[in-house]
Amino acid sequence: MSFQQYKVLKRKPLRWWEKLYLPQILMGLKTTFGIMIRKPVTLKYPEERPVIPKGYRGVPTLVKDQEGREKCVSCQLCEFVCPAKAIRVTPGEVDPDSPHARVQEKAPAEFQINMLRCIYCGMCQEVCPESAIHLQDIYSLNGYSRESLVLNKEQLYKIGGTLPDKELKWAKKDNAVAEKH
Amino acid sequence: MSDVSTKPELVSINIDGKVYQVAAKQNVVEAAKSVGIEIPHYCYHPKLSLAGSCRMCLVEIGMPMRDRATGAPILNEDGSPKIGWMPKPAIACGTTVSPNLHIKTKSPMVKASREGVTEFLLANHPLDCPICDQAGECTLQEFSSEYGRGVSRYRDVKNVKPRAKSIGPRVSLNNERCVLCRRCVRFCREVLKKPVLGAVQRGSLTQIDCFPGMTLDGNYSMNVVDVCPVGAMTSKDFRFKMRVWFLKQTKSICTESSVGVNTTVWSREGKIYRITPRRNDAVNDTWMSDSGRMVYKIVDSDNRLHDNYRAKSTVVFEEAVDAAVALISEGAVAIVASGKQSVEEQFALKKLAEATQAKVYLTANLDDNDGLLISEDRSPNRRGALLTGLVKDFDSARIEDLGKAIDAGTVKTVICFDDDLCAAGLTEAQQKVARIIYVGTHMVPTSEAAKVVFATRTVFEKAGSFINQNFRLQRFDAAIPGTAGTMDDLEVIATLANRFGAKLDVTLRTLRNAIGAECPLFGNADLNKIPDEGVELTEAVAAFAGTAFPETGSLHYKK
Numbered sequence: 001m002s003f004q005q006y007k008v009l010k011r012k013p014l015r016w017w018e019k020l021y022l023p024q025i026l027m028g029l030k031t032t033f034g035i036m037i038r039k040p041v042t043l044k045y046p047e048e049r050p051v052i053p054k055g056y057r058g059v060p061t062l063v064k065d066q067e068g069r070e071k072c073v074s075c076q077l078c079e080f081v082c083p084a085k086a087i088r089v090t091p092g093e094v095d096p097d098s099p100h101a102r103v104q105e106k107a108p109a110e111f112q113i114n115m116l117r118c119i120y121c122g123m124c125q126e127v128c129p130e131s132a133i134h135l136q137d138i139y140s141l142n143g144y145s146r147e148s149l150v151l152n153k154e155q156l157y158k159i160g161g162t163l164p165d166k167e168l169k170w171a172k173k174d175n176a177v178a179e180k181h
Numbered sequence: 182m183s184d185v186s187t188k189p190e191l192v193s194i195n196i197d198g199k200v201y202q203v204a205a206k207q208n209v210v211e212a213a214k215s216v217g218i219e220i221p222h223y224c225y226h227p228k229l230s231l232a233g234s235c236r237m238c239l240v241e242i243g244m245p246m247r248d249r250a251t252g253a254p255i256l257n258e259d260g261s262p263k264i265g266w267m268p269k270p271a272i273a274c275g276t277t278v279s280p281n282l283h284i285k286t287k288s289p290m291v292k293a294s295r296e297g298v299t300e301f302l303l304a305n306h307p308l309d310c311p312i313c314d315q316a317g318e319c320t321l322q323e324f325s326s327e328y329g330r331g332v333s334r335y336r337d338v339k340n341v342k343p344r345a346k347s348i349g350p351r352v353s354l355n356n357e358r359c360v361l362c363r364r365c366v367r368f369c370r371e372v373l374k375k376p377v378l379g380a381v382q383r384g385s386l387t388q389i390d391c392f393p394g395m396t397l398d399g400n401y402s403m404n405v406v407d408v409c410p411v412g413a414m415t416s417k418d419f420r421f422k423m424r425v426w427f428l429k430q431t432k433s434i435c436t437e438s439s440v441g442v443n444t445t446v447w448s449r450e451g452k453i454y455r456i457t458p459r460r461n462d463a464v465n466d467t468w469m470s471d472s473g474r475m476v477y478k479i480v481d482s483d484n485r486l487h488d489n490y491r492a493k494s495t496v497v498f499e500e501a502v503d504a505a506v507a508l509i510s511e512g513a514v515a516i517v518a519s520g521k522q523s524v525e526e527q528f529a530l531k532k533l534a535e536a537t538q539a540k541v542y543l544t545a546n547l548d549d550n551d552g553l554l555i556s557e558d559r560s561p562n563r564r565g566a567l568l569t570g571l572v573k574d575f576d577s578a579r580i581e582d583l584g585k586a587i588d589a590g591t592v593k594t595v596i597c598f599d600d601d602l603c604a605a606g607l608t609e610a611q612q613k614v615a616r617i618i619y620v621g622t623h624m625v626p627t628s629e630a631a632k633v634v635f636a637t638r639t640v641f642e643k644a645g646s647f648i649n650q651n652f653r654l655q656r657f658d659a660a661i662p663g664t665a666g667t668m669d670d671l672e673v674i675a676t677l678a679n680r681f682g683a684k685l686d687v688t689l690r691t692l693r694n695a696i697g698a699e700c701p702l703f704g705n706a707d708l709n710k711i712p713d714e715g716v717e718l719t720e721a722v723a724a725f726a727g728t729a730f731p732e733t734g735s736l737h738y739k740k
Contacts, residue, residue: 076423
């Protein structure tokens, strides 16, 4: 072990106005009063809500197109890509009596997203080939039990609502089928 | 049939500038595959005749040039032989390898051909991969991403053809996805020998359809689902059930008959979704029966046993063992073994029989032969009982003799394994008289009549091996964990045997080593290292050459 050499500095004595402490107190009060009259940066949260920016990643939901079709075809890519394993899809067949059965064959029989597992990464939205899953601007979701936060298909469609389809892919297909018959 | 190591004749070919030694008399697709080079193809199938219709396997081929007058090789300036390349590409599936054949699989012309073929195939393809059951194992999907140009120049409306068309009880056809390779047509014509499917209409409107008045029924219809390179033919049973990339594949053996069809069991999280055939050129080629594909339903069937019983009330395993031991201790025991049991179980059962001095009988489950992959003997492993020495021969182990013994009073307790004794040949009166210990997977009349019932596992929930009609030792692995409340058969047999001082260790490795050491008919076959395609037990073939077996002949078995 080697001895460390220290250099001892001598503290400077306080000046006379420093010994009064009053200027420092006044400077502190200036900051305090300045903030009092400034516009507040916080929100009174439950009553006031922030403006959600575009592209915000909130609760993932299922959406329907403007014709009321289920966009999801239960390809299960979201289930595959979900890093938190929050999504669980049970594939099913479209009811042959449904008005959409002429072009649509497959739709989810059940679709569950466990919001307690979800990390809001948006990979499900990114991977979806049908733009059927969409991260909404909802950021606050709560429930009284764990089960209540595993959202099922009805709940997901209820929150999701309608996302207009620009491509109108199914309508195009429907027209092609109609022309054939 | 036998594994005689006759070395195949080799030829040297040149693929993309590299020289390879490949077996002669095969086509370029197979030759390239044998050295790890993929030549994309749709219509070519190793077990069907050549069609050469898809044009996906186009490659450039050439041969070293020779002087027409003298026959002397023409050389380049650097002294290497000059290759005469064909001006146009040729189909690899229709080209047989010959010495010094030169092949280009990556040249611009080949690349352009593949892109062209892919673009035409995709022109009218619906691109509905998200709802297609074939997605993930679709060659069109794979080759389009690997060899396609990525974008389509086709701007017209795509053809509309019938979708989800039922062409048989188990097969659904989507004509929009079809690439018209006609593998299914050839399968019906060549393997089923019953032309059911054909192509109707012309040009881009061509469709696959059944001939008038016919449907794709019969017990081999679902093979068209396997041969279909795209999602045109899909299984109704597997339709929209699960995407294939979630499924775990486990190698297994079909228990339907003594043919021992090699299978792959596809499961996810302990649930089996489908069974498909696994190629084995010595057993089933690439085919499988429809009934064999449905065998997985036994795992969750309504009459599955989930508990051990003593006098019809559920008990824990130890109590059931105590009850069984009490019955066996009184003597006059017979064991009814089954051809459904694995080789390992039959060997362990032999130890139990020795420990309890029980006479062993073997059930026979015989039915009609369908000439292809279902033989007369409808149990996968009756040969195993012979090879492990569980029974001396089939005749001395007949259930009818057990009936006589019960009538005579020399047998009081019967330990029965997974078979219904009445169906096997006992009368109901005899079954009533005998005190039965039933070890099995499902509730049958015998288990209803049994004093003690042990719930055990199906072939999908345990590992083991079977010996098929060709004396081929084949391995099956556990696809899913055992259903709650059930116990491995080996565990049941060992627990009973060890109560009678057998000192039996049923760890698979130890047990298999013991079989190898004690059963001479297994020869040099190492049960711990059974290859995926199985191993033929030549000693056993020779030993039983003169014995009469019920099988009369199937795809790879001749009496």
